[in-house]
Amino acid sequence: xxxxxxxxxxxxxxxxxxxxxxxxxxxxxxxxxxxxxxxxxxxxxxxxxxxxxxxxxxxxxxxxxxxxxxxxxxxxxxxxxxxxxxxxxxxxxxxxxxxxxxxxxxxxxxxxxxxxxxxxxxxxxxxxxxxxxxxxxxxxxxxxxxxxxxxxxxxxxxxxxxxxxxxxxxxxxxxxxxxxxxxxxxxxxxxxxxxxxxxxxxxxxxxxxxxxxxxxxxxxxxxxxxxxxxxxxxxxxxxxxxxxxxxxxxxxxxxxxxxxxxxxxxxxxxxxxxxxxxxxxxxxxxxxxxxxxxxxxxxxxxxxxxxxxxxxxxxxxxxxxxxxxxxxxxxxxxxxxxxxxxxxxxxxx
Amino acid sequence: xxxxxxxxxxxxxxxxxxxxxxxxxxxxxxxxxxxxxxxxxxxxxxxxxxxxxxxxxxxxxxxxxxxxxxxxxxxxxxxxxxxxxxxxxxxxxxxxxxxxxxxxxxxxxxxxxxxxxxxxxxxxxxxxxxxxxxxxxxxxxxxxxxxxxxxxxxxxxx
Numbered sequence: 001x002x003x004x005x006x007x008x009x010x011x012x013x014x015x016x017x018x019x020x021x022x023x024x025x026x027x028x029x030x031x032x033x034x035x036x037x038x039x040x041x042x043x044x045x046x047x048x049x050x051x052x053x054x055x056x057x058x059x060x061x062x063x064x065x066x067x068x069x070x071x072x073x074x075x076x077x078x079x080x081x082x083x084x085x086x087x088x089x090x091x092x093x094x095x096x097x098x099x100x101x102x103x104x105x106x107x108x109x110x111x112x113x114x115x116x117x118x119x120x121x122x123x124x125x126x127x128x129x130x131x132x133x134x135x136x137x138x139x140x141x142x143x144x145x146x147x148x149x150x151x152x153x154x155x156x157x158x159x160x161x162x163x164x165x166x167x168x169x170x171x172x173x174x175x176x177x178x179x180x181x182x183x184x185x186x187x188x189x190x191x192x193x194x195x196x197x198x199x200x201x202x203x204x205x206x207x208x209x210x211x212x213x214x215x216x217x218x219x220x221x222x223x224x225x226x227x228x229x230x231x232x233x234x235x236x237x238x239x240x241x242x243x244x245x246x247x248x249x250x251x252x253x254x255x256x257x258x259x260x261x262x263x264x265x266x267x268x269x270x271x272x273x274x275x276x277x278x279x280x281x282x283x284x285x286x287x288x289x290x291x292x293x294x295x296x297x298x299x300x301x302x303x304x305x306x307x308x309x310x311x312x313x314x315x316x317x318x319x320x321x322x323x324x325x326x327x328x329x330x331x332x333x334x335x336x337x338x339x340x341x342x343x344x345x346x347x348x349x
Numbered sequence: 350x351x352x353x354x355x356x357x358x359x360x361x362x363x364x365x366x367x368x369x370x371x372x373x374x375x376x377x378x379x380x381x382x383x384x385x386x387x388x389x390x391x392x393x394x395x396x397x398x399x400x401x402x403x404x405x406x407x408x409x410x411x412x413x414x415x416x417x418x419x420x421x422x423x424x425x426x427x428x429x430x431x432x433x434x435x436x437x438x439x440x441x442x443x444x445x446x447x448x449x450x451x452x453x454x455x456x457x458x459x460x461x462x463x464x465x466x467x468x469x470x471x472x473x474x475x476x477x478x479x480x481x482x483x484x485x486x487x488x489x490x491x492x493x494x495x496x497x498x499x500x501x502x503x504x505x506x507x
Contacts, residue, residue, distance in 0.1 A: 052377035053370050057385070309370040310363065325356065 027119050035108055035257055040070040042256040045297075046304055053308040080245035085148045088242065092146035097243065097250035099139025104257040107132045111264050112187050114274045114288025125186035126178065129265055130171050133220060136258065137163040140222075140229070143251070144239035155238030158315065159229040162219055165322040166226075169216035172330040176209040176337045177202065177269050180346065190273040195348045197272040203347055205337040210270050212326055212333070217262035218303055219318070221255060225310035226318060263299035264292075271295045395478040400461040403430075403454050404477040405494035412502040413495055415473035417449040421465035429458040430465055446506075449495055456482065457490035471505050 010019045044059065044066065051058030059066035084093055110125045112118040122128055137159055144156020178184060180202050181192045192198070199206045219226035230238030240251045267273055272295075274288030313321070340346060384393055395401065407413050417434045431453040439446040452474075466474055474494065484490060 049374075053374050055373055055377050055380060055382045057381050057383045305367060305370065305374075309366045329356075 031108060031119065032105060035105060035260075036253065038260065039253040039256045040074055042260060042300065043073075043252070044070045045300070046256070046307075049301065049304045050308050053305075074249065077249040078246055082247060083242070083244045085242050087148045089146035089148070092142045093242075094247070096139045096143035096146060097247040097254075099142060100136050100254040101139075101250040101257075103132050103136040103139065104254040104261065107261045108257070108264075110186055111268065111292075112190055112273055113292050115285055117289065118187060121185065121187050123183075123185045126174055126184040126189070126265075126269070129261070130167070130174065133170075133258070133261065134163065134167050136254065139254075140239050143243065147239070147242040149242050151235040151237075152239050152241045155229050155231075155235045155241070159222060159239060161315070162222065162226060162229065162318060165319060166216040166219040166326075169212055169322060169326045169330055170220055172327070172334060173209040173213040173216065174265070174269060176205060176330070176334050179334070179337050179341050180206070181269075186268055186273070189268060190275060193272040193275055197270065197275070199270040201346045201348060202337060202340065205333050205340060206270065208329065208333045209337070210266065212330055213266060213270070214299075214302065214306075216322070216326060217266065218306055219322075221258045221262055221303075223255070223259065223303060224307040225312050227307075227312060228315060228318065231312060259300060259303055260296065263296045263303065266299050267292060267295040271299075390481075395480055397478075399476070399478050399480070400463060401477045401479045402456050402482060402492075403459065403465060403474050403494070405452060405474050407496055407499055408502065410502075411496060411499045413473055413499055414471045414502050414505040415449055415452060415495060416471055416501060416506050417447045418470065420468045420470060421474060424464040424468035426462065426464065427458055427460065429455045429460075431455075448501060452494040454492050454494050455490065456492060457487055473505075 010022055014022065047069070048058040048066070050056075059069035062069040062072050084090070107129055109120040110118070110122055110128055112121070140159045140163075141156045144152040144154075144159070147153070177189075177198055180198055181189045183189060183192070189198075193201070195201070199210055202209070222229040228234075230240070235241070240248055243251060274292040276287065276291045386393065405413050405415060417432060419432050419434070422430045422432050432449055433451040433453065434447055435450050436445050437448055438444070463476070466476060
């Protein structure tokens with residue numbers, strides 16, 4: 001609806017061919033701005049939550065209760081010099097951050113934030129998300145490889161191992177839910193959940209799938225306890241050791257936007273996206289954004305809780321967890337879900 | 350079967366850990382351990398065993414309990430303590446007696462190891478809780494611990 005009215009407004013002063021391109025650019029710019037700011041505030045949230053977990057205060061000096069701390073940090077990063085190593089592969093070195101940040105932002109385009117607020121309602125939505133989130137690792141590998149730094153390279157290779165392994169679990173746990181929805185399109189998935197959120201509809205296998213999804217999703221975003229990619233005590237800063245200024249900020253921002261994406265996928269697939277609990281506010285369309293963000297931030301908080309509780313895994317423990325535990329459980333769970341859907345013993349309101 | 354018990358144990362222990370940090374999170378409003386130092390310098394209390402600097406407590410009669418035995422001077426590993434002492438005649442007994450003239454403490458050299466306080470047989474020196482010990486001139490770090498005109502408390506030496 002919103003987009004339609006923008007359409008008419010644009011048509012009033014420019015030819016039809018230019019309108020579609022202008023529209024895309026406008027939407028892209030709006031998304032870019034909104035999610036860059038969101039990323040900044042996720043960093044602030046992470047720092048505050050970390051502080052509270054450790055009985056500290058967290059940033060509280062810049063602005064009211066530290067509100068503008070990360071904005072100040074971002075300004076500082078913009079003003080910093082862009083450095084690099086002498087023997088770095090300059091082209092790939094400069095390209096890598098954009099791979100990471102652009103894939104993160106592209107993934108955001110398919111989310112239905114509320115009924116009519118979805119930039120790109122593609123019919124293979126979930127598949128698109130999984131595919132896009134695996135492209136991000138190319139940026140990490142490129143960054144690590146082209147830095148000409150052993151720590152960066154080790155970090156990048158670990159990221160490759162980790163993402164390729166855990167991609168399986170993310171895909172399979174979402175596939176388990178796709179059996180229930182019968183569609184990959186995100187708006188369709190939300191429609192299905194009008195008769196109960198999928199985690200309720202699919203009861204036991206859905207809960208197992210959710211747990212596996214959160215574990216492997218945390219691993220996908222390279223966050224603790226799966227942060228061997230940038231294990232500070234071993235690798236300095238991992239793949240972005242050599243980056244500075246805004247290029248470092250892109251990596252940093254992408255990590256937080258990826259965390260938001262993982263939580264947003266979980267919200268859409270397991271917790272009914274923008275649907276309110278028991279349909280209490282379904283008559284007010286724009287509260288959908290509120291419910292979507294509320295659910296997403298609860299899951300983001302859960303991931304932060306993981307980060308500040310669990311110790312880092314070793315590489316062998318990481319691979320054992322994936323290949324010996326998550327993957328077999330996931331396959332069994334897939335069969336269980338298929339049986340449940342076949343016998344039609346889902347819970348629906 | 351150990352496969353399934355391992356999964357159960359894994360989940361159980363992870364949840365235990367999360368409940369611990371969760372409790373911290375919920376209680377963080379009440380008891381943040383961070384001290385916002387320059388803002389609260391009037392009310393900031395150091396903890397009981399904090400080692401600020403060595404001081405010699407004097408009572409209201411300007412008496413301390415240092416007998417000048419020099420055990421602290423011997424115990425100090427880097428010579429931060431120097432005792433300048435003298436012999437006087439005790440008026441009541443008529444015997445010769447050792448008294449301290451100056452108990453000199455070099456805070457600039459002190460490593461806060463606490464061996465002197467442990468070695469003192471009469472508890473004449475102790476740790477103070479003050480933490481703002483920086484000065485503009487390092488000669489100010491050399492301190493005479495016994496106050497001028499002070500003397501040893503009666504009965505300490507018995």
